[in-house]
Amino acid sequence: MHSVDASAQDAIRRHQSALLAYFTYRVVNVEDAADLCSETALVAWRRRRTMPTPDDEAKRWLYGVARNILLNHRRAARRRSKLVDVLRTELKRADTIAVAESTDGAQHEVRAALESLPAPQSELLKLIHWDGLTIADAAAVLGLNASTVRSRYAVAKAAVEAKLSASAQLS
Amino acid sequence: MDRITELLDASAPRRPVTAPAVSAALSDMVESSTRTPRFRRPLVIAGLSALFLGAGTAAAAAAGLLFPILPPSLLDTGDPYDFEWTATITVSDEEYACSGGFALIAVPEWENFNQATFDEARRFIQTQDWSEIEPDAALVLPPGLLLGNNHQGAAEYLSRTIKTQVITATQAEFDRRGTPIGGFSLKGIDECTL
Secondary structure, X not given: OOHHHHHHHHHHHHHHHHHHHHHHOOOOOOOHHHHHHHHHHHHHHHOHHHOOOOHHHHHHHHHHHHHHHHHOOOOOOOXXXXXXXXXXXXXXXHXXXXXXXXXXXXXXXXXXXXXXXXXXXXXXXXXXXOOOOOHHHHHHHHOOOHHHHHHHHHHHHHHHHHHHHHHHHHO | OOHHHHHHHHOOOOOOOOOHHHHHHHHHHHHHHOOXXXXXXXXXXXXXXXXXXXXXXXXXXXXXXXOOOOOHHHHHHOOOOXXXXXXXXXXXXXXXXXXXXXXXXXOOOOOOOOHHHHHXXXXXXXXXXXXXXXXXXXXXXOHHHHOOOOHHHHHHHHHHHHHHHHHHHHHHHHHHHOOOOOOEEEEEEEEEEO
């Protein structure tokens, strides 16, 4: 196997779970994350010659691919392999259990505050707090410079804090 | 760590990507996706006589382009393509990753249909080295389709010209042999992603 192929394969494998999580956080039906993750792996593999080699850059590149796929997500009929079907089934089954076990009211409240923000603010906070990206990673994924993202992050975080304080006072 | 940071960190939906069954299914899927060769061809190529292998295909095999595995489409859908391709197509400075594939479908009702010729045509398509074929703007009709703002659509039209050239070359080869192919249709996909 060529070294480009091996290093791309390693990078995709290393980040596959994080990418699946990225999609599960952002789709309504959790099983749709299987299709999006499959598409990400296929596109990343197809374009592997442009994937940077250092792992932190490969990670940003993969999240960039994932973000584009999510933005282009169409519900048009897609050719789906049996392996993707298996992943869809397993995701749905495991998610049903996870949802049933999730009873944390505070989490729901924070999520509601996040969703009430303008989409770019909400997405930035999710990238950092849900996906575990750094400011620099998030900046690369969003195609912005790090200082812009840093200031936008501070504004977004303050907005969540304000919403949570307001709802605490109301309740 | 401040309280808001803690709350935000803890607010990620508890979604099940770490469940063992999910991890296993994910690994299988990624494994299948990342072994896709540039041109997927069936394993049976290796067993065909040299008569059917063009010199270019033998060179491609030597270069490792023909993988000794069944491509995912054969394993998973039972609906293999006779030819698949990937291409990077740039339209107005936007780079699209395109892929496509098609299978030759027999139409025995056609008057000139001949099963042996049809089978040989499929084998011809599967085994020839088509790696020199590139998207050709001259084959997009009407040419104005390439001039609009639908860059993705233009890339897909261009990608499709690979299929056009493969089919045209195959028909020409069988005409030349005196056994024209009659009675077939095509089934497949073409897709470009930015």
